[in-house]
Amino acid sequence: MAKxxxxxxxxxxxxxxxxxLAGLAGQAAADEKQTGLSAVEEAAKRVGQLPRRKLxxxxxxxxxxxxxxxxxxxxxxxxxxxxxxxxxxxxxxxDGGAPESIRKNRDAHCCQVCVDRVGGDHxxxxxxxxxxxxxxxxxxxxxxxxxxxxxxxxxGYHNVEEVQQNKSFVRAFERLxxxxxxxxxxxxxxxxxxxxxVKNGQSATEILRSxxxxxxxxxxxxxxxxxxxxxxxxxxxFSRQKNFGVIAMKTARGIGRMIQDQSFMEKLPxxxxxxxxxxxxxxxxxxxxxxxIRVKNLEEFVDTFSGADKxxxxxxxxxxxxxTVEAGRSACRLCGKCQSRCPQHIPITDILRFERYALDDHxxxxxxxxxxxxTTQADSCIDCRSxxxxxxxxLRIPEKLAKAHILLS
Numbered sequence: 547m548a549k550x551x552x553x554x555x556x557x558x559x560x561x562x563x564x565x566x567l568a569g570l571a572g573q574a575a576a577d578e579k580q581t582g583l584s585a586v587e588e589a590a591k592r593v594g595q596l597p598r599r600k601l602x603x604x605x606x607x608x609x610x611x612x613x614x615x616x617x618x619x620x621x622x623x624x625x626x627x628x629x630x631x632x633x634x635x636x637x638x639x640x641d642g643g644a645p646e647s648i649r650k651n652r653d654a655h656c657c658q659v660c661v662d663r664v665g666g667d668h669x670x671x672x673x674x675x676x677x678x679x680x681x682x683x684x685x686x687x688x689x690x691x692x693x694x695x696x697x698x699x700x701x702g703y704h705n706v707e708e709v710q711q712n713k714s715f716v717r718a719f720e721r722l723x724x725x726x727x728x729x730x731x732x733x734x735x736x737x738x739x740x741x742x743x744v745k746n747g748q749s750a751t752e753i754l755r756s757x758x759x760x761x762x763x764x765x766x767x768x769x770x771x772x773x774x775x776x777x778x779x780x781x782x783x784f785s786r787q788k789n790f791g792v793i794a795m796k797t798a799r800g801i802g803r804m805i806q807d808q809s810f811m812e813k814l815p816x817x818x819x820x821x822x823x824x825x826x827x828x829x830x831x832x833x834x835x836x837x838x839i840r841v842k843n844l845e846e847f848v849d850t851f852s853g854a855d856k857x858x859x860x861x862x863x864x865x866x867x868x869x870t871v872e873a874g875r876s877a878c879r880l881c882g883k884c885q886s887r888c889p890q891h892i893p894i895t896d897i898l899r900f901e902r903y904a905l906d907d908h909x910x911x912x913x914x915x916x917x918x919x920x921t922t923q924a925d926s927c928i929d930c931r932s933x934x935x936x937x938x939x940x941l942r943i944p945e946k947l948a949k950a951h952i953l954l955s
Contacts, residue, residue: 586620589844590627597855598629599835602764602791604730608632608656610829611854612793612838615639621847623647628851632656634698634767634793634838640688649690658696659685659728661715667919668701668736669743678718686727697728702735702766705748706756716762733757734767734795740886742922743893749882751781758790765791769880770834771799772827773870773939777881782833793836796899797828800877802906804869813868815861820869821846823862825853840907874939877902884933884943890926894933894943897924901950917954924951 598607609630613622615638622630626647636644636657648655661678663671686693697719703709722728735754738747750768757763770778771794785792801820804810814820821839828837841847858866878898885894897917904913917923924947933943 589624592848593851596629603789635660637685643690656695659694660700662700673714675714675718696730699733702733704744709756737882739882742891767793767795769796770794791835800873818865821850822853823865826858883936887932
């Protein structure tokens with residue numbers, strides 16, 4: 547490992563604690579004793595350098611797996627050693643400032659500020675030029691980054707009409723760019739198709755096609771994982787033709803619950819882990835430019851990130867096929883096609899997204915808190931099964947809603 551990338555022992559100890567170190571993978575601890583490397587350096591050594599790809603028409607090269615402002619500090623440091631250079635939700639560092647290793651080498655990193663609607667949630671809130679400007683200015687100051695490379699509209703637009711007629715977010719970006727506080731414009735786009743909480747909501751791909759034709763945004767994040775989704779695949783081909791960058795988010799569909807099921811894990815080919823197989827497929831078998839995927843500790847970091855840009859072997863494809871069948875029975879794709887069918891106007895996609903947070907990310911607090919905010923919850927379901935008629939996976943949605951209500955309440 548290059549001398550310049552080594553973390554000093556004193557710095558490492560400041561980042562960690564005895565409790566965190568005690569929880570690191572046993573193999574990493576054993577290797578640290580044998581080689582004298584810190585657990586962070588050892589994890590980075592096992593993953594190796596992350597390849598980079600051009601993101602959008604600016605031609606910036608970003609790591610194929612990107613970081614996030616809510617990554618555990620040790621994982622973030624290991625990612626930096628592996629060449630991770632794009633940071634989603636860097637505004638999460640507002641509380642304590644951005645990591646020193648990023649601030650010291652600021653121009654080597656692309657840091658994104660993620661901006662929400664104002665005066666509500668992403669359904670009812672508004673795009674507000676002045677409020678967006680004030681938020682980004684505050685985020686620049688509190689993170690200590692000096693500027694943000696990317697300004698991202700969180701959750702995106704509700705429909706094509708809003709893309710074309712509401713330029714508040716774009717105007718805020720243009721003013722902030724003149725101030726030297728942002729450089730590039732991007733968004734993360736959810737689907738609002740059939741949403742009972744949004745008037746004339748449309749699918750993510752419909753909205754993003756309009757965004758691309760508008761020519762103002764450089765790249766977008768979109769929900770994408772294993773399992774055939776022709777509509778999204780066609781969009782990815784279109785975005786590549788237009789030189790528009792695409793980053794996949796919410797990629798581990800159902801994997802968190804799969805790895806907790808020993809009987810399921812025994813079905814997988816020997817020596818294959820779900821996360822590693824997933825990353826191999828995402829980074830070599832799709833038209834994506836980059837991927838964001840959550841990991842909770844150094845052990846998961848090594849298992850997951852070591853698959854970046856690696857060939858999908860026969861056993862990996864077999865694992866993906868098995869995982870796809872399992873997810874098709876249990877994990878919503880979040881396409882939103884079922885929602886317009888519900889006579890009770892239940893926000894089905896939201897509820898099953900919160901279920902993912904609980905069962906796959908093990909973030910029970912976030913999931914239950916978001917569920918409690920819903921004015922119409924899953925127990926409003928009358929089991930009419932109208933929603934199932936338009937589900938591409940034929941999920942038994944009423945049953946899932948009943949279980950989700952118990953889980954999230």
